[in-house]
Amino acid sequence: MPTSEAERAGYLAAPFAVVDPATGEPFDEAPDQQPDELDTAVDRAHRAWHGWRADPAARTAALREAADAVEAAGDDLARLLTREQGKPLAESYAEVARTAARLCYFADLAPRTRRIADGRPVRSEIRWRPLGPVAAIVPWNFPLQLAAAKFAPALAAGNTMVLKPSPFTPSATRLLGSVLATALPEDVLTVVTGREPLGARLASHPGIRHVTFTGSVPTGRAVAQAAAASLTRVTLELGGNDAAVLLDDIEVDRIADRLFWAAFRNCGQVCMAVKRVYAPARLHTEVVEALAQRAKTVAVGPGLDPDTRLGPVSNAPQLARIDHVTQQALADGARAAAGGHRLDRPGYFFAPTILTDVPPGSPVVTGEQFGPVLPVLPYRSLDEAVDAANSTGFGLGGSVWSTDPDRAEAVAERLECGTAWVNHHAELSLAQPFAGVKDSGVGVAGGPWGLYGNLRPFVVHRPQET
């Protein structure tokens, strides 16, 4: 089943290697498509758009069928995802399930036509129109579910899409593309794979009407600049540096597991993972010890091993970054209560790390480590903790933990971010909006907001009939 424009056009771009992070060895390859191939992909997406936008009922049926196809291919998708991304197989299955769930959710969502009555004898009706071909560019940490977070609302709204996965994780997305092709009309969703400048060219392509990007802040800025050339709408879901603020009444043992996994799930490679913990000075040592005990005993290994709870870091550059920020923190005076080093085994493994005595200006606190490394910082007053939590350029999420949820919620109100959690972290419903503030993003994804982000208002204004 052809999955890329190049394959459909009958020629294969030279491939690039896909590496298994559990071994560090190549195990697959994907076409290294060149920027000029995008012209044909976007052109075909334009032509497919006219049929796809015309029939909402057919769209709903096709998207539901697509969800069924994803579920039916769950075993193959999950194994391939673990192989190229590294996460434990159970997490890959959960990601496949979320991919199908997004298709089902948006299949049943339709925009509402609204009439405006302002007392004048005119009738003003707001209808919603799709935009055209949408470009989606996604990262390597959740290749399938983040792609679905783009294509499910965009296609449900009546757009077509050209989707580019990260060159670190093209394989499961290519398979997903061929699975979806069994349910969707030709060219409604095209997966393109390749290395830069493929993404840059896609973001600036004049035939694209909306660029929806998930990734790092610097690349997000580059995408916004590229899209500005043709004044294309952009949605940017960018990095985070979420703080967890623990109040002075917490019971450390009761929250330690939840807090640990809020930071270490997917090996810490989650935009809205807990990336800093602020603990009251009186409880700081107890918190560090509880988290360190879990970091030292969690089962680390290849994602395909059923005993593994924490897989490898997903790729070599990310491993090098994590090692660098950790060694820098240690050189600045931090102490590793657990881990603090790479593991001496093949693949991209880093020991789960809890850092204490970290200088507040250290890059592991001010930046986004995006890996299995967690600094725990003491605070003396709550104002100091809230100021510190709000002190970075990021504003994705944050959480407050307490035995008194109302008290925690009052503190959570003070966090400068898009989503604040009480006594847990990084839980999302498909029906809620997801939007970062400050450097963490532009635009809103999720729920009906995600659908409307892929539509434009079209207003019909006429005198009221008497």
Ligand code: NAD
């Ligand atoms: P990245 O910014 O390096 O890459 C993201 C995507 O952009 C990849 O597909 C990449 O190939 C492509 N790309 C690279 N250069 C480009 C350019 N000049 N123009 C267009 N596209 C280009 O990010 P990453 O390392 O793959 O992912 C990790 C980052 O993603 C973290 O910062 C994480 O917080 C963020 N993220 C955010 C969310 C969210 O919803 N806010 C979700 C997941 C990940």
